Amino acid sequence: MFYENFITKLLNIKPSDLLSVMSSSKKDGSIILKVRLKPKECYCHICNIPRKTHGYYQRKLTHTTLVNRQGIIIYEQRRYKCSECGSTFSECNPFIDTSERVTYETKINVLKDLKQPENTYTSIAQKYNLSATKVTRIFDKHVTIKRKPLPMVLSIDEHYFLSSYYGTKYCCLFMNFQTGVMIYIIYDQKKNCLTDYFSSIKNETLDMRTLKSELDNVKYISIDMYLTEI
């Protein structure tokens, strides 16, 4: 009963959704909690007959409450199978995105910590047993930074990333040439990306009476990027 209450509070699920919590301990004294949720009635979308449980897939959850503690939560995600056509699929789970093992609560705590200027991606990654890349991805996925208005003198420069997961090695920096303030970053430096970016600003800010947009604020551009074919 203790573990049931602990798990439902920890993972923010209803007690009625929980089927079982099995605990075991490792030689080093740490505890492993295996969690299963109650099965839900679901039908095969091809045959329209109920699917049956077809085993479990173990997923280790990274949870903030257990960071730095001797405990591991393993979520045994149920697999369903249709006895008629053999199709299988996983149950919906309330803790994590299908392709991830980081719980929603962990992501929220990571985002809260990112608000503190003294924290870095690396320090937060160490705190939650994540990689710095993973923390960067959480930030990029959930935080949208509003673009600053285009300045009178715009500086456009490219920057090389040694390791990038955006499919390109270069990003494009837009800065206020006079103040050095960053305006925006585009994760590509290709000509068509820049064209799309400026077109979107024009579409968003065009005044139909004057036929002027925010692009008209820019009087000078400083740029030293090389010309690409695309």
Ligand SMILES: [Zn+2]
């Ligand atoms: Zn079927």
